[in-house]
Every structure is written in structure tokens, then in C-alpha cells.
Amino acid sequence: MEKIMEVRNLRKSFGKKEYETLVLKDVSLEISKGDFIAVMGPSGAGKTTLLNLLSTLDKPSSGQLILDGEDITKVDNKRLSAIRRDKIGFIFQDYNLLDGMTLQDNIALPLSLNGVKGKVVLEKVQKMADLFDLNAHLLKYPYQLSGGQKQRGASARALITEPKILFADEPTGALDSKSSKDLLKSFLSANEMGKATILMVTHDAYTASYAKQVYFLADGQIQCRLHQKGSPKEFYEEILNLLASMGGERA
Amino acid sequence: MSLWKMAASNFKRSMREYFALIVALAFAVFVFFNFQNMVYSESMKVLQNMRKDYIDTVIEAASIVFGIFVFFFIWYATNVFLNQRKKEIGIYTFLGLDNMKIGKLYAIEATCIALASVGLGIVTGIGFSKLFQMAVLKLSDISVNVEFSFSIPAILITAGLFFLFFGIMIGKGYVSIVRSSVRELLFSAREAEMKREHPFVKGGKIVLGVGILGSGYFCAMKTGGINSLQYALAAVILVIAGTYFLFSGVIPLLIRRLTKNKHFLYQKQRTLWVNQLSYRIKKNYRTYAMVTILMICSVTVLAMAIAMKSRYENVVHFRQTYTYQINSIDPLNEEEIAEGISQENEIVYDNKIPYLVLDEYGVVPYSAVKEAANRADLAFPYEELKEDEAIQLSHIIFLSLNLTQDESVRIGETQYQILNKDETAYLGTLQEQVDFYMINDTVYDNLKLNNTEWYLYNYKIKDATNAEASRPYLDTLVNEQDGMHRTGYSVALPENKEETWCKIFYALCIFMFATLILASASIIFMKLNNDAWADKEQYETLKKIGIAKTNLAKSIKWEICFAYYCPFVLMVITSWFSVKALGNVMKQNLIFVNIVSTAVIFALFTLICIESVHVFRKKVL
Ligand SMILES: Nc1ncnc2c1ncn2[C@@H]1O[C@H](COP(=O)(O)OP(=O)(O)OP(=O)(O)O)[C@@H](O)[C@H]1O
Numbered sequence: 001m002e003k004i005m006e007v008r009n010l011r012k013s014f015g016k017k018e019y020e021t022l023v024l025k026d027v028s029l030e031i032s033k034g035d036f037i038a039v040m041g042p043s044g045a046g047k048t049t050l051l052n053l054l055s056t057l058d059k060p061s062s063g064q065l066i067l068d069g070e071d072i073t074k075v076d077n078k079r080l081s082a083i084r085r086d087k088i089g090f091i092f093q094d095y096n097l098l099d100g101m102t103l104q105d106n107i108a109l110p111l112s113l114n115g116v117k118g119k120v121v122l123e124k125v126q127k128m129a130d131l132f133d134l135n136a137h138l139l140k141y142p143y144q145l146s147g148g149q150k151q152r153g154a155s156a157r158a159l160i161t162e163p164k165i166l167f168a169d170e171p172t173g174a175l176d177s178k179s180s181k182d183l184l185k186s187f188l189s190a191n192e193m194g195k196a197t198i199l200m201v202t203h204d205a206y207t208a209s210y211a212k213q214v215y216f217l218a219d220g221q222i223q224c225r226l227h228q229k230g231s232p233k234e235f236y237e238e239i240l241n242l243l244a245s246m247g248g249e250r251a
Numbered sequence: 252m253s254l255w256k257m258a259a260s261n262f263k264r265s266m267r268e269y270f271a272l273i274v275a276l277a278f279a280v281f282v283f284f285n286f287q288n289m290v291y292s293e294s295m296k297v298l299q300n301m302r303k304d305y306i307d308t309v310i311e312a313a314s315i316v317f318g319i320f321v322f323f324f325i326w327y328a329t330n331v332f333l334n335q336r337k338k339e340i341g342i343y344t345f346l347g348l349d350n351m352k353i354g355k356l357y358a359i360e361a362t363c364i365a366l367a368s369v370g371l372g373i374v375t376g377i378g379f380s381k382l383f384q385m386a387v388l389k390l391s392d393i394s395v396n397v398e399f400s401f402s403i404p405a406i407l408i409t410a411g412l413f414f415l416f417f418g419i420m421i422g423k424g425y426v427s428i429v430r431s432s433v434r435e436l437l438f439s440a441r442e443a444e445m446k447r448e449h450p451f452v453k454g455g456k457i458v459l460g461v462g463i464l465g466s467g468y469f470c471a472m473k474t475g476g477i478n479s480l481q482y483a484l485a486a487v488i489l490v491i492a493g494t495y496f497l498f499s500g501v502i503p504l505l506i507r508r509l510t511k512n513k514h515f516l517y518q519k520q521r522t523l524w525v526n527q528l529s530y531r532i533k534k535n536y537r538t539y540a541m542v543t544i545l546m547i548c549s550v551t552v553l554a555m556a557i558a559m560k561s562r563y564e565n566v567v568h569f570r571q572t573y574t575y576q577i578n579s580i581d582p583l584n585e586e587e588i589a590e591g592i593s594q595e596n597e598i599v600y601d602n603k604i605p606y607l608v609l610d611e612y613g614v615v616p617y618s619a620v621k622e623a624a625n626r627a628d629l630a631f632p633y634e635e636l637k638e639d640e641a642i643q644l645s646h647i648i649f650l651s652l653n654l655t656q657d658e659s660v661r662i663g664e665t666q667y668q669i670l671n672k673d674e675t676a677y678l679g680t681l682q683e684q685v686d687f688y689m690i691n692d693t694v695y696d697n698l699k700l701n702n703t704e705w706y707l708y709n710y711k712i713k714d715a716t717n718a719e720a721s722r723p724y725l726d727t728l729v730n731e732q733d734g735m736h737r738t739g740y741s742v743a744l745p746e747n748k749e750e751t752w753c754k755i756f757y758a759l760c761i762f763m764f765a766t767l768i769l770a771s772a773s774i775i776f777m778k779l780n781n782d783a784w785a786d787k788e789q790y791e792t793l794k795k796i797g798i799a800k801t802n803l804a805k806s807i808k809w810e811i812c813f814a815y816y817c818p819f820v821l822m823v824i825t826s827w828f829s830v831k832a833l834g835n836v837m838k839q840n841l842i843f844v845n846i847v848s849t850a851v852i853f854a855l856f857t858l859i860c861i862e863s864v865h866v867f868r869k870k871v872l
């Protein structure tokens with residue numbers, strides 16, 4: 001499989017000198033095209049921190065981040081912005097759709113602002129709406145949508161530019177189980193259609209069980225990696241067992 | 252921490268945020284104080300012999316108009332402030348403060364702003380009072396020595412009025428906070444923006460907006476006839492109402508239409524800023540309407556000032572056309588008189604015109620007027636008159652709008668068709684006393700056979716201030732018999748001090764114009780600052796999802812440009828009509844007022860727009 005991102009000896013600390021807190025000690029991982037990875041770990045383990053580093057929102061203290069053969073720890077802000085625009089998609093826990101426009105325009109935003117022709121944009125918005133089952137809601141404003149619809153909309157907005165990799169921080173964090181399931185199914189089909197490489201952070205074992213790999217982050221390092229082999233149900237059990245054995249959180 | 256300390260630290264921390272607000276309010280205080288100061292200050296007492304009572308009335312009237320404006324301005328400013336603070340203040344409820352305490356917190360902070368702006372306004376007002384008075388007098392073309400002086404009553408009145416207004420508004424804000432729930436405090440702004448209107452109401456607004464504005468323009472075009480004043484008044488009211496409905500109906504609709512046309516929308520940065528406009532206009536239309544109306548008013552005030560000034564100058568010019576006018580029933584030797592006057596004064600031009608008095612009218616022959624006009628260098632655009640034609644020689648009355656023009660006049664046995672009403676002083680001030688008609692030479696010669704002819708000798712001297720010097724000589728010409736003047740004279744004195752107030756009025760109008768335009772710009776500026784504050788989070792998201800800063804910067808530029816130039820364009824169109832109406836009423840071509848005011852406002856708006864874009868970008872990017 002084509003390698004998309006390579007992370008080597010990533011280290012991140014906050015503060016200076018005696019106030020310094022080391023959050024990530026030494027993280028290395030590889031992301032290949034078509035991966036669907038979930039990162040789990042206790043609160044304060046540094047999951048959000050790791051995600052921010054991978055998605056270029058923050059800079060590591062040391063280590064390398066190679067995206068598409070380019071070390072993104074060494075490029076200027078302008079290039080970073082271009083990388084974010086062209087190669088990376090984001091989904092936030094609290095959706096972050098713009099209040100002032102319809103769902104359709106929200107989804108179209110990244111493409112239309114980047115000079116893609118209106119006709120093409122409309123076609124792609126339609127595809128995304130099909131994928132995330134949003135056809136009935138395109139003309140609504142965010143305040144008229146449920147949390148689950150908003151999050152699917154945010155996902156559609158993130159995937160419309162066909163990013164190399166999609167990052168999601170607790171995408172189901174604010175959703176009930178039905179909405180979570182709908183969203184995860186959409187993720188899965190996007191992933192299986194070969195369109196999306198996904199890395200998401202989650203607390204929730206059930207959410208994690210949709211992924212193909214699950215990484216456990218604790219004490220500033222990746223402690224353990226699980227790969228899905230059998231059915232999703234077996235994988236879910238496996239994750240729960242591991243969580244129990246690590247004595248950390250429960251599902 | 253005590254409430255006071257908390258408020259004080261809040262105030263200090265957000266000083267930068269409120270800076271624009273305080274400066275705008277202080278400016279209003281500054282201007283108002285200086286108006287008052289002019290009424291009460293010692294140095295202005297020298298204007299006593301120039302009808303200071305009149306001047307005071309004018310200033311008081313200006314203060315009242317300005318006071319009303321200030322009231323709305325404070326209302327607006329405190330509202331902006333309240334909305335800005337509501338969300339932040341709402342968070343205090345989580346800290347266990349109850350609404351009363353939060354209301355008090357708001358009141359203390361708002362009072363700080365009131366104190367700061369009134370203090371700043373009065374202190375700078377005192378500091379610049381001499382300069383202000385000098386500027387007004389300079390603009391009024393009055394030379395008086397101004398001493399530095401300020402008056403306690405002016406300070407008290409200014410402070411009293413502003414604190415009263417602030418008091419009312421802060422009280423209103425306090426009540427609104429105490430009454431609202433936490434949810435309202437946190438989300439009020441957002442919910443107001445999303446309220447939907449019934450299609451019926453929407454349609455009504457649109458029809459009303461277009462209809463009212465259209466009839467306003469129609470009325471403006473109808474001025475110039477007999478019912479000019481009524482039409483002009485109707486035009487002003489209709490245009491103001493129409494502008495309001497335009498911003499609440501038609502313009503939102505048009506923008507909404509644009510957001511629905513995806514082929515238009517998904518281009519450049521439009522997805523962002525056109526949507527943003529459409530979203531915001533529901534909340535901001537009052538601001539836009541208010542700013543547009545303010546600007547239309549200020550341009551109209553300016554046009555009025557300039558029209559009055561030029562009318563005043565026309566009156567002066569009319570009266571100064573001839574310095575001496577000798578009126579005699581016996582023919583005199585004009586060269587001899589010229590020589591007599593020349594002993595004291597240099598003559599610029601002179602002429603003579605014979606005339607007849609029939610019934611209550613005076614008549615003059617065409618060719619004599621033409622010759623006289625030629626010698627006095629007055630415009631004379633008339634062709635030879637036919638036997639039944641006449642031209643009315645009238646005069647300018649400063650404050651009267653007599654727009655009627657008779658079609659014809661009966662003088663003696665003959666009915667004349669009046670071709671035109673002319674306000675050139677061919678016969679000098681004599682035209683102010685008798686209605687004169689210029690008629691065909693042959694007709695005049697015939698009339699002369701049965702009527703006594705009078706002779707008018709006119710002289711214009713170089714130095715009008717020395718006019719009195721020739722009086723002794725002119726007195727020797729006077730010939731009085733049996734209580735009737737066979738020969739008499741009149742002298743036009745340099746300037747009529749009675750009408751100085753008109754010049755002060757002009758100066759104040761100019762200041763009013765400047766103030767209102769500055770206020771309009773600062774209102775838009777404040778609104779945009781407020782929006783920037785609300786948009787911060789959204790721009791954070793956009794940056795995160797990789798929208799290039801240059802794209803966001805451009806989108807911001809467009810959005811802000813609309814906020815400044817949409818009211819501007821409407822103002823340009825509407826003020827063209829209102830100034831035209833005024834010009835029709837005042838019988839003047841005021842198109843240059845449109846051009847100058849448009850250029851001035853455009854320049855100012857462009858400067859402030861650039862600054863606005865800069866501030867907005869700094870805040871959100
Ligand atoms: N900007 C910062 N400055 C200082 N310390 C920070 C900063 N951001 C995060 N931290 C610290 O880094 C550690 C990891 O935080 P992070 O947000 O990555 O945790 P997390 O794994 O996402 O936790 P949760 O599951 O609760 O979201 C925490 O101890 C936090 O206090």
C-alpha cells in the first residue's frame with residue numbers, strides 16, 4: 001500500500017524549563033492509503049495533541065512528520081496552509097459549520113473558495129450528500145439541523161476536497177448512538193470506496209471498533225496496536241478486553 | 252473580587268475594544284459642547300449688534316437637531332456595547348453571579364464609558380473652543396477677535412444632557428439583563444439573526460419599499476412648480492421611509508437571490524461573503540438604513556446651507572449693483588453728477604434708464620435697459636420684444652419662496668404676455684419697491700405721450716465703504732417741492748449686519764454636515780467591529796480547514812466594502828433627488844453640491860473602509 005504519512009520519533013512538550021510538561025515522548029507510526037485508524041487512550045494522554053501535530057495545527061518539539069514525501073515540520077506557514085487545503089481534511093467535535101449559510105454552501109465552501117468551477121462543485125456536493133445521506137437537508141441552515149446531521153455535513157465538507165487523509169477528533173463525542181452509527185457507516189463506506197484515509201481520536205470502544213486498526217496512547221507513547229481480523233463484533237470485544245487489561249478506562 | 256474591581260479590570264482590559272466607541276461618543280460631546288459654548292461664551296457677545304438673538308436661535312435650533320441625533324447615537328452605541336458584552340457577561344452566571352449583579356456589572360462598565368466619553372469630549376471641547384469659534388466665524392466670513400473662553404452653563408448643559416441620555420440607555424440595558432435568562436444572554440444575538448419572516452410581511456415590505464421610494468423620487472422631480480414646498484416635504488419623508496423599507500425588504504431579497512444562484516455564488520470568495528451578508532443583513536438593516544438616512548440628511552443640510560449662502564450673496568450683490576441711485580422727474584446731466592461723485596469716489600460704471608409709472612407698475616423700454624445693462628456689465632439675454640410681450644424685472648427676497656409666475660399682466664389698456672421673470676438688478680433697488688416690466692420700445696414711446704417720464708441715474712463706486720463721503724454732494728441734488736421729491740437719491744451701504752446670522756447658519760450647517768458624515772462612518776465602523784468579534788471563531792475554523800488567508804482576507808474586504816459602499820451608493824442616488832428638489836425650490840442649480848459631497852464622502856469612506864478592513868483582519872485572521 002502507498003505510504004501517505006510517516007511519523008518518526010515525535011516529541012511534544014508544553015511550557016519552558018522547570019514548567020515543561022512532556023506530553024508526547026516518542027511516537028512513531030505509519031499511515032498508508034486506505035487506512036482507518038482509531039487512537040484511544042485515557043484523558044490527558046495527549047490524543048488531541050497528537051492529532052493537532054499530525055494535522056499541522058501545531059508544531060512538534062522534535063521528530064519528523066513526512067506527508068507525501070515532504071517533511072511538514074520544516075515548511076513555512078503559507079505552504080502549511082496549502083497542505084491543509086489540498087491534502088488534509090478535518091472534523092471537529094463541535095461540527096463548526098458556518099451559521100450564515102445553508103448546508104449545501106457549507107459543504108461547497110472549500111472547493112468554491114479554491115476556484116473550482118460552480119458546475120463541478122455542485123456535482124461533488126451532490127456526491128457527498130449521497131454518501132452522507134444529506135439530500136433532504138441541503139437547503140437547511142445549521143440551526144435547523146440535528147447534531148448528527150451537522151456532523152455528517154462537516155464530514156462531507158472535510159471530504160469534498162478528496163484529502164489524502166482525514167483527521168477527526170472525537171467525531172461522535174456529541175452524538176447519540178444512532179447518529180454515531182450513521183456517521184461511522186458513512187466513514188466506513190467512504191473508506192471502503194477507497195476515497196478516504198481516516199485517523200480518528202475517540203474515547204469510545206464502540207466507535208473505535210469501526211476502524212481497521214486501533215492504537216492505544218498512554219504515557220506519551222503508543223502502548224499497543226490492534227488490527228481487525230474477524231467481524232466488527234469480535235473486534236469490539238477485543239478492544240474492551242484490552243482496555244480492561246490496561247486497567248485504564250472502560251467503555 | 253468586588254463588583255467594582257471586576258468592572259474596573261474589565262474596563263481596563265477592553266479599553267482597546269471600546270476605544271472607537273468612546274472616541275465617537277466623545278466627538279459628539281465635543282461638537283455639542285461647542286455649539287452650546289457659542290451661545291454662552293463671552294467672546295461671542297461682540298456679535299450682539301449683529302442680531303445675536305437670531306444667531307442664538309439658529310444655534311439652539313441646531314443643538315436641538317443635534318441633540319435628537321445624539322440621543323439615537325447613544326442608543327445605538329449602548330446597544331452595540333450591550334450585545335458585545337452580553338455573551339461574555341453570560342459566562343459570569345456560571346461563576347454564580349445572579350442577574351442583578353451582572354446587570355450592575357454592566358451598568359458600572361457602561362457608566363465608565365459614559366464618564367470617559369463625556370469627560371474626554373468636554374475637556375477637548377474646552378481645549379478647542381477658541382479654535383472652533385474661530386473656525387465658525389472664519390467660515391462665516393465675520394472678522395471678530397475671539398478670546399479663549401468657555402462657560403460653565405455650556406458644560407453643565409452638555410454634561411447634563413449626555414448623562415441623561417446615558418442614564419436612560421444604561422437603565423434600559425440593566426433591565427434587559429435582569430430580565431433575561433442565561434440562555435438568552437449567551438445566544439440572544441444568534442437567535443435574533445435567524446428569525447424568519449412571513450412571506451406576506453416580506454412581500455409587503457418589498458412593495459412598500461419600492462413604492463414609497465419611487466413616489467419620493469417622483470415628488471422630488473415635481474418640485475419647481477406651484478406646490479414645490481409640499482412636494483419637497485413629501486419627498487423628504489417618503490425617501491426616508493422608503494430607504495428604511497428598502498433595507499428591510501428589497502436588498503435582503505436581492506442578496507438572498509444571489510445566494511441561490513450557485514453558479515454565481517461558487518466563484519471567487521462569494522460563497523463566504525455573500526452568504527455572510529445575507530445572514531447579517533437581517534440584523535444590520537437598521538444600521539444601514541440609519542446611516543443612509545443620516546447621510547442623505549447631511550448632504551441635504553449642506554445643500555441648503557450652500558443654497559442659502561449663495562442666495563444671501565445674490566441679495567447682497569443685487570443691492571450692491573449700484574451704489575448711488577438718483578431718481579428724478581426732471582432730466583439731469585449725468586456727466587455733471589458723475590463729476591460730483593468723482594470728487595470723493597472713483598466710479599466703476601454708470602448708466603441711466605428712463606421709466607414710466609402706470610397704475611402700480613413701472614415700465615421701461617427694451618433698448619434703454621439693454622444699453623444700461625451693457626454699461627453696467629450685467630447679463631442681458633433678451634431679444635427685441637414684440638408689442639404685446641413683457642419681461643418682469645423682479646428682485647430676490649432672502650427668505651421667501653415666491654415661486655408663482657404670472658402668465659400675463661394688464662398695464663393700462665394693454666395685456667402683455669410675460670416671457671420671463673428676471674432677478675437681475677437692472678434698475679437696482681427700485682425693483683424692490685415697484686413691479687417693473689420691460690416692454691417694446693415703440694409701445695413705450697406711445698405710452699410716454701400720456702404719462703410723465705422719470706429718470707434713473709445709477710452709479711457704482713469702487714470703494715463701497717467710502718460711500719458716505721459723497722452724501723454731502725448728493726444732498727445738493729435733492730429737489731423737494733410741495734412735499735414731493737422731484738429729485739431724490741439712495742445709497743447702498745456695504746453690508747446689512749442684520750443678516751449676519753445667515754452666515755453663521757451656513758458655518759454651522761457645514762459643521763453639521765461634517766459631524767453627521769463622521770458619525771455615519773463611525774456607526775458602520777462600530778458595527779463591523781462588533782461583527783468581527785462575533786466572527787472570530789468562524790474564521791478560526793476556516794483557517795483550520797485550510798482556507799488560505801489571502802482568500803479570507805479578500806472575502807473580508809468584499810464584505811466590508813459592501814457595508815460602506817451600499818449605503819453610499821443609495822445616498823448618492825437619493826441625495827441627487829433631494830438636492831434637486833431643494834434646488835428647484837430655491838431656484839438654484841445645486842448639482843455641484845452633489846458632486847462635492849459625493850467626492851468628500853467617498854474619500855472619507857474609502858479611508859475608513861481601509862482602516863476597517865485592516866482592523867477586522869487583525870482581529871480575526
Ligand atoms: N497548550 C497547552 N499548554 C500546556 N499544556 C497543554 C496544552 N495543550 C495540552 N496540554 C496538556 O497536554 C496533555 C494532553 O492533552 P490532550 O488535550 O492532548 O489530551 P487528550 O488525550 O486529548 O485528553 P481528552 O481525552 O481529555 O481530550 C494534558 O495534560 C494537557 O494539560
Ligand SMILES: [Mg+2]
Pocket residue numbers: 047048049
Ligand atoms: Mg482531546
